[in-house]
Amino acid sequence: EVQLVESGGGLVQPGGSLRLSCAASGFTFSRYWMSWVRQAPGKGLEWVANIKEDGSKLYYVDSVKGRFTISRDNAKNSLYLQMNSLRAEDTAVYYCGREIPGGAANSDYWGQGTLVTVSS
Amino acid sequence: ELVLTQSPGTLSLSPGERATLSCRASQSISSQLAWYQQKPGQPPRLLIYGASSRATGIPDRFSGSGSGTDFTLTISRLQPEDFAVYYCQRYGTFGQGTKVEIK
Secondary structure, three states, X not given: OOEEEEEOOEEEOOOOOEEEEEEEEOOOHXXXXXXXXXXXXXXXXXXXXEEOOOOOOEEEOHHHOOOEEEEEEOOOOEEEEEEXXXXXXXXXXXXXXXXXXXXXXXXXXXXXXXXXEEOO | OOOEEEEOOEEEEOOOOOEEEEEEEOOOOOOOOEEEEEOOOOOOXXXXXXXXXXXXXXXXXXXXXXXXXXXXXXXXXOXXXXXXXXXXXXXXEEOOOEEEEEO
């Protein structure tokens, strides 16, 4: 059974940092692109970043470029999102997703999400 | 920059009725469109990818069509569990969502 479990969310002050993790199981992690998508309270979905199977290609939404870094450790079946210089507008539930091969960054499996709250 | 515009914002229907949701792209995206369903407190669920291919385990009452700039998600006969918010997506862009609510 495919499982994705996010962790690392919490309350952080503006300007602070957090590192989100996503533990994957039930599939060959190293064979899939992976994504982070977020959802601010009461709002729609926003794609954040994705990473190629071997970590050689990374893409970000403009609003997080230079502040967030997506990475992965295929030996640990884990995906990460390092978030620096956090702003109030980064407050959201962050989901990791497994992308379908050949899709347009579409994810067929998702974790339950981890809440990040940026507030003083 | 691609913009995906979904309409209507809210669709009020009764169980058993047909739902037709629209997603319009600001530029041609061939068939590179997916549809998701999301219920409160849950992650999105992939319904359709490649504009018309159903994801694994998705009932055949869900169908997608379209190419270029105009896409449609059709739910042939609404079941109680289908009342939710639906999003379209292509790479780094999501539509703003359509809420399907019980009339």
